[in-house]
Amino acid sequence: GDVGAGEQIFNANCAACHAGGQNVIMPEKTLEKEALDQYLAGGRTEKSIISQVTGGKNAMPAFGGRLSDEEIANVAAYVLASAEAGWE
Numbered sequence: 001g002d003v004g005a006g007e008q009i010f011n012a013n014c015a016a017c018h019a020g021g022q023n024v025i026m027p028e029k030t031l032e033k034e035a036l037d038q039y040l041a042g043g044r045t046e047k048s049i050i051s052q053v054t055g056g057k058n059a060m061p062a063f064g065g066r067l068s069d070e071e072i073a074n075v076a077a078y079v080l081a082s083a084e085a086g087w088e
């Protein structure tokens with residue numbers, strides 16, 4: 001995925017709940033490396049992020065059909081790269 005394109009998608013669709021890689025609804029389920037290792041189904045991979053963004057989970061809405069597969073791949077690449085970088 002294209003990390004730069006993913007950043008714009010993140011700011012437009014995800015930052016309301018996940019600004020700075022945090023989570024305003026379920027504070028422990030952040031987008032930080034350790035939280036993705038602990039909570040994300042399938043572990044800290046681009047594929048796992050794509051699955052959750054496409055299908056949603058509990059209070060997180062599904063983006064499949066609202067974002068294209070390419071947009072979802074790009075935002076997943078951005079989330080993973082940002083987690084690796086510590087959301088600096």
Ligand code: HEM
Nearest residue numbers: 013014017025026029030035036039040049057058059060
């Ligand atoms: C969890 C990504 C939009 C609410 C997560 C997780 C990821 C993620 C990777 C797993 C984090 C973890 O388990 O530690 C994204 C992306 C979004 C997006 C890339 C935009 C395309 C949103 C929005 C909301 C939201 C708009 C609020 C309306 C949540 C909640 C969880 C979560 C509540 C925890 C779900 C659970 O395990 O019960 N998100 N998210 N997300 N997200 Fe999002």
